[in-house]
Structure formats: structure tokens, C-alpha cells
Amino acid sequence: MAQHLQKNSTNQESKEKLKEQLGSNNLKESFSHAIEGILTAISQERNLRIHFFVGFVILFLSLFLPIDKNNYIWIFFAVFFVIISELINTLIENLLDLFIPEFHPIVKIIKDISSGIVLWAAMFSVIVGIAIIGNLLFNWDIIIAKIFGFGFVSLFPFIYVLGVIRWKKKR
Numbered sequence: 248m249a250q251h252l253q254k255n256s257t258n259q260e261s262k263e264k265l266k267e268q269l270g271s272n273n274l275k276e277s278f279s280h281a282i283e284g285i286l287t288a289i290s291q292e293r294n295l296r297i298h299f300f301v302g303f304v305i306l307f308l309s310l311f312l313p314i315d316k317n318n319y320i321w322i323f324f325a326v327f328f329v330i331i332s333e334l335i336n337t338l339i340e341n342l343l344d345l346f347i348p349e350f351h352p353i354v355k356i357i358k359d360i361s362s363g364i365v366l367w368a369a370m371f372s373v374i375v376g377i378a379i380i381g382n383l384l385f386n387w388d389i390i391i392a393k394i395f396g397f398g399f400v401s402l403f404p405f406i407y408v409l410g411v412i413r414w415k416k417k418r
């Protein structure tokens with residue numbers, strides 16, 4: 248019993264030491280851990296690399312376009328939103344691979360929903376890109392964004408019906 252308690256406290260001590268070594272002691276270290284996380288995610292996910300590159304090109308271009316304050320914020324929001332959703336997707340995938348590395352139907356559901364988050368964010372950013380960048384670069388009328396918008400909006404009933412059919416089948 249005494250031996251067991253001693254072993255537990257040694258384990259606890261070594262865990263705390265490891266935490267001290269790995270944990271952030273100051274702002275610079277917190278920042279470098281965050282950058283490390285983003286770099287790891289980029290190295291793991293091809294889609295994140297694509298979104299990062301496209302996002303950079305759009306943000307870089309928007310520096311030189313005659314863009315007003317509101318539109319500039321929308322562009323930034325759209326790019327950051329897609330990258331954040333990719334990071335969340337990568338985070339979820341890593342968590343699942345850590346705890347449930349084997350094939351599991353629930354893992355499939357969670358990973359698919361996680362990919363759905365990225366797809367939804369990407370659809371939003373396409374509309375913002377066409378409406379603002381398309382207009383500034385190619386003089387596209389808002390009608391082009393509305394045509395894409397119509398395409399996305401018509402997905403709503405389609406997706407809804409497919410979801411309801413699945414729900415009915417399960418009952």
C-alpha cells in the first residue's frame with residue numbers, strides 16, 4: 248500500500264515537472280506554442296495549406312484594391328473564418344485519432360460533421376469573395392454573387408429533405 252502511494256506521488260511529481268517544462272511560462276512561450284500548433288496543422292492538412300495560400304493571396308490583393316472599411320473587414324472575416332474552421336477540423340481529427348484510432352461509425356459521423364463545418368465556412372467565403380473581390384477586380388455585378396447565393400440557398404431544402412429522409416429511416 249505504502250509502495251503504491253509512493254509510486255503515485257512520484258508519478259504526480261514527474262507529471263508536474265513535465266508540465267513545468269512544457270507549459271507556457273510567459274507570453275512569448277504561449278505565442279510560440281500557438282504558432283507551433285498552427286504549423287503542425289498546416290503540415291498535416293492539405294486543405295488547410297490550400298486555404299492558407301488562397302487566403303494569403305486574397306488578403307494581399309485587398310491591400311492594393313480600393314476597398315472600403317466594411318468590405319475590408321468582411322474579407323478578413325471570411326478568410327479567418329475558413330482557416331479557423333480548418334483548424335477546428337484538424338483539432339477534432341487529431342483528438343479522435345488519439346482516443347479512437349480504429350475504425351468506428353461514431354468517429355465517421357464526428358469527422359464528417361467536422362468536414363461539414365469547413366464546407367459551410369467555405370461557401371460563405373465564396374459569396375464574400377465574389378461580391379467584393381469579384382466586383383473590384385472584374386467589375387462583376389452583385390447579380391453574380393446572387394446567382395452563387397441562389398445555388399447555395401437551393402441546397403438548403405435539398406439538404407433538409409435528405410436529412411429528414413435519413414431521420415425517418417432511423418425511426
Ligand SMILES: Nc1ncnc2c1ncn2[C@@H]1O[C@H](COP(=O)(O)OP(=O)(O)OP(=O)(O)O)[C@@H](O)[C@H]1O
Nearest residue numbers: 294336340347348349350351352354355358359362
Ligand atoms: N477512424 C475512423 N472511423 C470511421 N471513419 C473514419 C475514420 N477515420 C476517417 N474516417 C472517414 O474518412 C474521412 C476522412 O478522414 P481523415 O481523418 O482522413 O480526414 P482528411 O483526409 O484530413 O479529410 P478532411 O479533413 O478533408 O475531412 C472522414 O470524414 C470519415 O468519413
